[in-house]
Amino acid sequence: MTEQSLRFKSKPLIRLVQQLALTGAVSCVALGIVSCGGGKSADSSGIGAGDVSCAGNCQADKLNSLSIADVETVIAQAVNEAKARNAKATIAVVDRVGNVLGVYRMTDADKQLKISTTADTETAIDGGLEQLILPDGADALAAIAKAVTGAYLATEGNGFSTRTAGQIIQDHFNPGERNQPGGPLFGVQFSQLACSDFSQRDLGTGVTGPGPHRSPLGLSADPGGFPLYKDGVAVGGVGVISDGRYSLDKNLLDVDSDQDELIALAASFGYQPPLNRRADRITVDGKTLRFADVDNIDLESAPDGSNTYAALTAADGDLISVTGYITTAAIRAGTVFGQADSGIRADAGLYAGQDAFVFVDGANTNRYPPIAGTAVAEPGTAVLSANEVQTVMTEALAVANSARAQIRQPLSTQARVTVSVVDTQGNVLAMAQTRDAPVFGIEVSLQKARTAAFFSSPDAADFLGDAGLAKTQYFNSDLTADRQINIGDYLTDLRTFTANSNALADGTAFSDRAGGNLSRPFYPDGIESNPNGPLSKPSGEWSPFSTGLQLDLVMNGIVQHLFHVLAGTPEVGQTCVGLDISDLNSVVETASSNRLANGIQIFPGSVPIYRGDVLVGGIGVSGDGVDQDDMIAFLGLHNASQALNGSINNAPSAIRADNLKPKGEHLRFIQCPQAPFLNSDSQNVCQGK
Template structure:
């Protein structure tokens, strides 16, 4: 069965409970196989495409200095010396300023039960927190939505919305997204010598995405150009209660820094509601700012503090941002030879070359008939077409088109092509690759063996846990097709999701141990990389390599999960008959939208070229039924598609029976 469309999440609570506790699965269940309706011709924009690319705007050195000066002035007025970071839209760190007297470090939230594990209660240089907050504000936003670290806090916790009165509700729609943009990611570029084209493109974050207030996006002439992050109080956590209005000095300092570069009021998160709950953007208001603004950066630099270098991220200088959409940004419009759809944008190396050109699979040693270049192209093009027709769920104005990044990988996790719409949020780039790899990995016959061979006993125990939980010793041996929605079902601290008193899913930490810094297998897989990177920031050891996890190599220098896993929906594995051949991941819009684009893109691409498609219905995860201690049963999900998702047709139940 399919879900009613809603922002980020699945159906309303009553329908969701019916879906979980009855016998109905999702995304591939029931009925015959209908013939998809012919694709209508969408109406083009005045520029000739379906999407209007963002204008080429960027921050100048003088503008970065103005942003810093306004933030420093507010920090002085509040008596909170802080570290302030500014980035551009693709994560280039344009400046980091340390005020005199600012705390040298910050610490993540401890475990509820005091038994810290993974990234809980970790102390790190404050510069890392400021950069992570700035990147979060920039990466979660776009020309159609402006999100902040406060927004991120609201959508990554165990209940949504997080508050004492919401116990029993499902987890946040982007639960787990905090473990993306990781410092070990093989997708994210790294800061280096000026002019090094290999370092062009979206940058990594020192700590993944942040959920601590004090990170906001920056806009210039209404165009997203970057983010600002402030770390001053030494506490790097999240807000467990959205019912009150916080008086957070870091958020006021960041807000003061945005003066003249504020997000357009029409697209801020507080204009978007989820299941009747309005998202949060900032508890700070300009009316509460204590400073008047207008101070010059020159009056602060060297007296109130100094620009500082951050290893792997920034020199002790102010630099100008790059205009998104240009070769220098690492993301630009595709050429006809690179991608057929003229709205498509791609990732480049700064020298004009596509970083992820469409190509055939690299896993011929393990797969009898690997994905061909033509098959990869068909899936990507068809997924892009589905996206172009779909109604967006996190964009203003209403009835905007969805904008996402789409990635196809083979069973080794090698990217076979990545494409995006012009204004898709940057965070979805790394996440779409995570999602594609996650679906391909957990559906792989070798998944259990590779996790069981890990040096970490903590990681090994997750294999036993999931097999026991599912009462299936063959789980993780290729007998079940696991998209991210199903893996996410098993990665929540309550199973079913949000139902207090239930046990944790087998890929999650128990609720007494859980917080956003320790989600379970997701965090366990990369904690070694994260710890090494924190040591690098402290000058104690070399940096983490550009490959997450310690899974065994499947090719020289390559494992299947080189940028970690993701545990919220938006992916499906790709099959040739009953043989796994790859995965597709989609990220950037509502999770039901992401699911639909991956599912229909695979179906339509396979129908176009023949031979490939979605997993056979008999092995999809929505055949898996878990019996709870009280005898109730819970069926895992496969995908959840919006009910009537397209702008050009009233077609409903678009994934039903496929």
């Protein structure tokens, strides 16, 4: 018997030991097995390309990208694994900024898609995107969303998968552990939306364009999406759908054998993240992240290069075009991340000494250089000046470059994040990131900045309650119209919950952490006997596809785009909020404003900006641990205030949301990490500021 056959024979025993260890029935050490727990150690799994030393600077020297031959190899490996399993899959490959490089559909693959977090034997959650059955063509959208997620969560310092995403967005962290707080990136799934005013769209010319690009379903938590690497450098992602179901793993206390994940793993063979950069080498709140529930030993095919793309026949399947994402049924090469063609390149001197990167258009022009604001909360108060904006950006980037990263390896590396500044109407005043920051954090930082500025505004209540926002349209599973949701009801619930009839009109300063406290299905977070926060659906109605205000604000924009791709109705514009879709052939914008154009975000990393006690804008940070994001936003603004002799400042402590005590529990404004800096032993760095 060969060594390979011995390894395959041992799989049932390995699975049994893993499940026993996860449930606490027996320890791995007691059985003499080094790594059998959740997110199995790379040493035993075989997934990966060996340890590497890349920590953010390799791409500048290697200039790696996905070639046409690389994309062909990834697709061929997926198809051959699917064939070995008698499965029919749809496979998508993207580059690191979300250009779709190829979509391949196997013959007789299921083209429809059911969105559901509940099994057929469970009581279905009714609302939001739950239970929708999308028509032919939706398979490609799911595969693209998974591929984008794998690419956008990856850096030289960490390789995350869609399974990792599913672990960190649910109502408990870890999923399946009762009475635990929600995931650290609770709500991130509703970012990178197709209706966003930030995310780029396919050029429609058959060639790649500058990113970051949008995702048809936001970020995916459905296993079957992995990052792709070359020589330790993140270059893209692959996504697979073969079961016709878009869902997530609600229980991390066991080990699954997911067909989509197995096929995607085979696809990534030879392009897998380094062992010492995988999610299961990274801890958050003392818990190890999960990369995959399967490994290379579980593959039925032999992804060794012997089964090539050229060997595939028409009987296997074919490349397809996807409206809005890839206009030709062909394979194309990816862009080089960090170069102008990718839409992200090195700063040319705006942020001196910060090793910053900026976002550029097809002409290599910075899309968001520091500019002055156009709006403030009170007439007569000066708007943010371009110099003030540039100072805030520079100081925040400097804090990031000094901060110890939470979600990267090695542990001695600095935080890698994106910083955004907006005025009180959500107009973008500046955006930039540190080297090798994850792509997902770019748009999320803008969502966070806008969310802080909006909820701190004294006219936020008017916008939600009286501005004539279109009602959110829900749909039956067959896509016929169901009930409508009045956005103003969330304002009513918030005022009742906080016993404050003037909530969102009294000038209270809200951070994303404070707003997130009110957006969880349990308040305080995680305790299942507690009521839901007023901006969340209650337990039993909540799911990652039906969150509450966050989704209901952008639901119509998501649906308009899906109908465009799948049914040919007009495409959504570059705004997600205030869309009346009662007639999808003639959609009306009922709130033409940048304030929340790409939606809100409900996990930490933002603070409002004040001039004295008058709101003038917001700063958002995303890309590392949420406490690090909080600190970079808060201290960046604090340090800018000092550099500018106090012309702008953090919210005065007397008006911060942590003064509020709904249901007897204080909201939180910010939370900064312990010993946060690489070259300092300073503690409590945000206290008293």
